Amino acid sequence: MPENQPKPFRANAVWRWWRARVVGSVDHVEVVAQVVEDGGWTPRYLLMTLLAAGIAMLGLLLSSPAVVIGAMLLSPLMGPIIGFGFSLALFDFKEMRDSLQALALGAVIAVLFAALIVTFSPIQTVTAEIAARTRPNLFDLIVAILSAVAGGYAVIRERHGTIVGVAIATALMPPLATVGFGLATRNWTVFGGALLLFFTNLMAIALTASVMARIYGFGSSLSPKQTRLQATLVIATLAALAVPLGLTLRQIGQEAVAARQTRDTIAAQFVSAARIDDLEIEHAGEAMRVRAVVFTPTYRAGAETAAIEALRRRLDRPVELSLDQVITGHGDVTAEQAQLQAARERQQAQEKGAADLTAKLALIAGVDPAMVTVDRQNRRALVRAAPLPDATLSTYRALESRVALSFDGWTIELVPPPLMRLPIIDFTDDKPNPAAIDLVVWAARRGGLPVSITGPADRTAPVVSALRDRGVDARATAGAGGDGVLAGWATS
Structure with missing residues (x-):
């Protein structure tokens, strides 16, 4: 090779430079000691987990982003997750066990404490902050991976201030609090979506931290077989997470495109x-x-029909359209001004409607108006009724239905006093009475407790099956024979 020709690029030279200049500058012993200290179970870890879970749950119920961010900063879950990632890089099974134990206990405590708060809270509606954590997608996985790179670098380079930003980006505690909300309200859609988001963040952070640790020379004594096992585990786990998250992202994207096309199509009329x-x-x-x-400014006859036909052709799916035309008139009133005025009037009408609903629910339930919870955004109202003289479960259900009929579009939940007597379920043509089943289902959903069905086996089996088909936790108990079975609360 001529002397003036440049030498070919050698990957080995870069690797030697990286090992000497970068890996050699890391105090591996001190970093591992700090990771072990932060990843274990301590009284401080327990206290901070409880505080973070409580603050996160209250922030979610109040739909307050500022409070939720405060819970992110307090959460100590990042320590065990980083510890789990480093233990994978080092094949340190003792540290892996300790980190997983601390992480599992912390997660369970956070979920149960959040569920306890929701159980005693008058607000049990799905707020915007809760809903935002029930539909994870591929972008959440990418955010978690990028944040984990920053977190791993901060730990290795002892830049602990960066962990604050990583804690906010990955948001480990709010999904766990949302899991607690789903558990307390038996909303399994919320429960499953939030649990998937937490698991996504957990695995992305742990596996990325493991990769970062290997890049910076941790676990350099491992055999090629162990290294291949690590790589296979990382790739397989991230790929398995990417599939459902990618499908969700695709659906969200399709809905966004459909919304834009719908707006454009209607505007074109x-x-x-x-x-x-x-x-x-x-x-x-x-x-x-x-x-x-x-x-x-001008009314157009047939706009709704034309818009429906255009939407069906453009979206290639059935469409049902309700189109209201508001004439802005001629003169100085523009469409924008009319739009603002309509928004003000709509806000005033909502406030008046919520006030009327609060007053009526309080009167019917026999409680103070302050005990009524009204979620205007989701048009839901909840009240726990006081014991009324000679009232049965049918009475409370009829009161709830009466209020719901008066306030169309609202979801009304009137919770009867606890542990009221459930009806005896009689049979007609060997089938349980549908009206009695409906009442038990309503009471179980409002009370949030499992139901015990007592009677002969040939009678309790169809009742338990009918209740479980409608989402009620029903349990059969052997008892004396008769024409009907007895329903009761399965609680001490």
């Missing part, structure tokens, strides 16, 4: 001065349901 307001889209079911309000 009117003049340019028209403005679309209050666009609501429901994707559940075969047909997409759309409701829209359009502020327009």
Whole structure:
């Protein structure tokens, strides 16, 4: 080779430089000691877990991002997760066991404490902050991986201030608190979605931290077989997580595109001065349901029919459209001004409707109006009724139905006093009475307790099956024979 020709790039030279200049500057013993100290079970870890879980749950119920961020900063879960990642890199099974034990105990305590708070809270509705943590997607996995790279670098380079930002980015405690909310309210959609988000963050952080540790020379004494096992574990786990998260992201993207196309299609039916307001889209079911309000200077006959046909062609799916045209008039009132005025009037109407609902629920339930919980955003109201003279479960259910009929579009939950007597379930043509089953289901959902069904086996089996099919935790208990079976609360 001529002397003036540049030498070929050698990967080994870069690797030697990395080992000498970068890996050689890391105090591996001190870093491992710090990781072990932060990843174990201590009284401080228990206290901070309880505090973080409580603050996170209250922030979620209040839908307060600032409070939720405070819980992220207090959460000590990052320590055991980083410890688990380093133990994978080092094949240190003792540290792996200690980290997993601390992580499992912390997660269980956080979930149970959050569930306890929800159980005694008058607010048990799914807020925007809770809903935001029930639908993880591929972007959440990418955020967790990038944050874990920053976290691993901060631990190895002893830049502990960076951990604050990583804690906010990965948000380990709020998903656990949301799991507790789903457990307390028996909302398994919330429970499963939040649990998947927590597991995604956990595995992404642990596995990425393990990779970072190996890059910086931790576990350099491992055999090639152990290294291949580590690589296989990391790739397989991240790939398994990426599949369901990618499908969710695809669905979210499709819904966003459909919303944009729906808005454009409806707007095309009117003049340019028209403005679309209050666009609501429901994707559940075969047909997409759309409701829209359009502020327009001129009324256009047949706009709804034309929009439906255009949407069906563009989206290639059935569409149900409810289109309201609000004439802005001629003169100085523009569509934008009319839109703002309508928003103000809508806000005032919502406030008045919520106040009327609160007063009526308080009167019917026999409690102070302050005991009524109203979620205007999700149009839900909850009240725990006081014991009323001679009232049965049927009485409370009828009161709830009466209020619901008076306030269309609201979800009303009137919770009867605890442990009221459940009805005897009689049979007609060897089938349990549907009305009695409906009442037991309603009471079980409001009370949040399992139900015990007592009677002969040939009678209790169909009752238990009917209740379980409707989501009630029902348990059969042997008892005396008769025409009906006795329903009771399965609690001490």
